[in-house]
Each structure stands twice: as structure tokens, then as C-alpha cells.
Amino acid sequence: MEIINTVAGLNQALNSARKEGKSIGFVPTMGALHQGHMDLVSRASAECDVVVVSVFVNPTQFNNPSDLEKYPRTPEADSELLKKFGCDVAFFPSEREIYPENLVSPRVDLEGLDEVMEGTFRPGHFKGVVQVVSRLFQLVEPQKAFFGLKDFQQVAVIKKMVLQLNLPIQIIPCETSRTEKGLAMSSRNTRLTEIQKEEALIIYQTLMQAKTDSAVFSPQETKARAMVWFEQGSLELEYLSIVDPDTLKELTDQWVSGATMCIACFCGEVRLIDNMTLI
Ligand code: PAF
Numbered sequence: 001m002e003i004i005n006t007v008a009g010l011n012q013a014l015n016s017a018r019k020e021g022k023s024i025g026f027v028p029t030m031g032a033l034h035q036g037h038m039d040l041v042s043r044a045s046a047e048c049d050v051v052v053v054s055v056f057v058n059p060t061q062f063n064n065p066s067d068l069e070k071y072p073r074t075p076e077a078d079s080e081l082l083k084k085f086g087c088d089v090a091f092f093p094s095e096r097e098i099y100p101e102n103l104v105s106p107r108v109d110l111e112g113l114d115e116v117m118e119g120t121f122r123p124g125h126f127k128g129v130v131q132v133v134s135r136l137f138q139l140v141e142p143q144k145a146f147f148g149l150k151d152f153q154q155v156a157v158i159k160k161m162v163l164q165l166n167l168p169i170q171i172i173p174c175e176t177s178r179t180e181k182g183l184a185m186s187s188r189n190t191r192l193t194e195i196q197k198e199e200a201l202i203i204y205q206t207l208m209q210a211k212t213d214s215a216v217f218s219p220q221e222t223k224a225r226a227m228v229w230f231e232q233g234s235l236e237l238e239y240l241s242i243v244d245p246d247t248l249k250e251l252t253d254q255w256v257s258g259a260t261m262c263i264a265c266f267c268g269e270v271r272l273i274d275n276m277t278l279i
Contacts, residue, residue, distance in 0.1 A: 001083045003090045007097050007139055013089050014050070018141070022049035026142035027087075028133060031055040032072035036177035036185035038085045040146040043174055045086035052140050053082055054091040056098060061128030067271070072190050091140070098135055105131045108164050110157055116248050117262055118153050118273070121238055126157050133158055137169055145169055150176040150184050152262055152275040156248055176274070178204070184274045191270045200267045202233030207276035210242075210261050214278040219251035219259065222278070226261065238264040238271070242278065255279045 002013050017024060025048025027040045033055075044051045055078055062068035075092060082090045113119075114126035137145065147155050155173045162169055177185045182204030183197060192200060206229045213222045219242045230237055242251045245258035255278075262275040 001079075001087055001090055003079060003092065005092050005094065005097070007093070010052075010089070010091055010093075010139060014052070014140070017050045023144070024048060024140065024142040025051050026136070026140045026145045027051070027053045028136050028145065028147075029053060029055055030057045030071065030187065031078050032074050032187035032190065033078045033081050034177075034185050034187060034189070036148055036150065038081060039177045040148060040174050041082065041085045041087055043172070044144070044146050047172070048142075048144055050088045051086055052089045052091060052142065053087045054093070054136055054140070056091075056093055056132070056136075058098075058128060058132040059095065060099075060131050061125050063122050063124050070191070072187055098132065103135070106134050106165055108134075108161050110160055113153070113157050113160055113248050116153075116243070116250075117239055117241055118264065121264065126154070129154060129157060130161050134161060134165065137167060142169055144172055146172045146174055148176060149173050150186065150274065152245075152260055153248060156245070182208070184272075186272065188270050188272065192267060196267050196270070199234050200272060202230060202235055203263055203265065203272060203274045205233075206230045206240075206263065207261055207274065211276060211278050214255065214259070218253055219255060220253070223261075230263070230265075235272075236266040238266065245277070 004010050004013055025044035027044050029037055057071050059068055108130050118125055159171050162171055181201055183200055206226050209229050210222050210226045213225050223242050226240055240263050242259055242261050244256050245260050251259055258277055259279045260275050260277050264273045
């Protein structure tokens, strides 16, 4: 595995693969890698000839400076993990490499996908995600890019971006990896105590309960029941929505295929999100 810090180095590493027509699979990350990321890397490695993983904590997608500051950074451990799981090129760029002075970021109309859920509570977040992912796509030129479905809204936004910019890149959404008890894997989990990890299971339990309820109740009834269920726990809810998977519009009376419940909440100071397809 090559570890690379510059755009020039990245081009050098990928040029021969490009010339030989090898397929490039890309997994963008912000580091603090865990099993969930490794599942993405393994999938990329099974489907593509060359696997590139970027590790870059993107400042433009954080609306809260203390969240950015506290974001875990573990580059050595990340490199070790990537070596083990079939990454060929690990790209650890500096901010200068990603955002040179003259860079013009593309404008993308997200058609409201960035105005609900995460967009309401993290203003500007998806503009930052689009900015960094479009830049990384431009540098890596992958045929396929792999994203975890834990960030359900992010996947919808990235798909819209690829469509709008007409990029020849296939977006591969990958199932959320969970602990045995159901907690969605996240870099932020390292900031939870063992007790908090137990308390956070209420998220998964609520989603599972909602899945059962969805067979019998309408979306708005399922949502109301889920709120009551969630409140049995000790986490602080930010939002709980049942949405259409394409438009992210909230469902009320009618179910649609792929209807998904999304939850964001605080466990102590740590913000967690999770979701589940109900129907
Ligand atoms: O999901 C993430 O870790 C980030 O939002 C991403 C896609 C790497 C962009 O910084």
C-alpha cells in the first residue's frame, strides 16, 4: 500500500492504472477508521482493481468548531487498518492540497435535499460535503465510489450531485455496519463511555420497533409511537423523521417503497445519527 499526501503523488500512483484501463474504487473518509469503513474497503476491493481511500477531516462540512476540533484523528492506526483490508493507495492530503487558492467549486442544486433533517441542524454541512467530495472525485477519477448508508441523507445528496454534474461515477451505497447489539459503527463512538454505548442502543431498538409498527400503522402513527419508545431512554432527540428515500420529504399517510426512518440525537455531548429502511 502506498501512503500519499499530495495531488502530484496521487496522479503518479494512479496514472499507470488509468492507462491500463484498470477500474478504480474510491472510499472517501474522515479517518478514525473502524469496521464500518473496512467493510466499505473490502467491498471496493472485491469490485475494483485498485482501491483508493482518502483520509481528510474536511473543515468546510463542520458548522460547529468544537465538533471539528474534537473529531478523532488517528492517522497511524488508520494506515495500519487500511494495509490489512486491501487498500492500495491511502491518500492523506493537507488542506492546501484539497483547497488550493484558485479552486472553483461546482455549484449544485440539491433540490431541497440539504434543507431537511441534518440540513436543519447543521446549516451548510452538505455544501461542505459536496465541495469536498466533488474535489476528491476530480482528483481520484474513480469508476465507483462507496458510501455507508448510516449517512443516509449524505448518500442521497451525493447521488444528486453526481446526476447534476453528470459525473461518470457509480455511487455504491453500503449497508450500515453495527455492533452485535445494534449500535451503528461511527468514529464518534470512541467518545462514548461503555455505559453510554449501552444507553445509545435505544436508537436501534426504536428503529426495530418502527419496522414492526410500519406493517400495521401509517407513517405518522409509526413516528408518534417511535417518539414514545425513544423517550423511554436517556438520549436527547434532535429529530426523528420517516422520509421518502429519493426526495427526503416526510411521509404522513401513505407508505412508499424504501421509506426510511432517520434519527439524530445526543448521547451526552456526542451527536449520533442512524436510520433504517422500514418498508
Ligand atoms: O462521510 C464522511 O466521512 C464524510 O462526510 C466524507 C464523505 C468523507 C466527506 O468528507
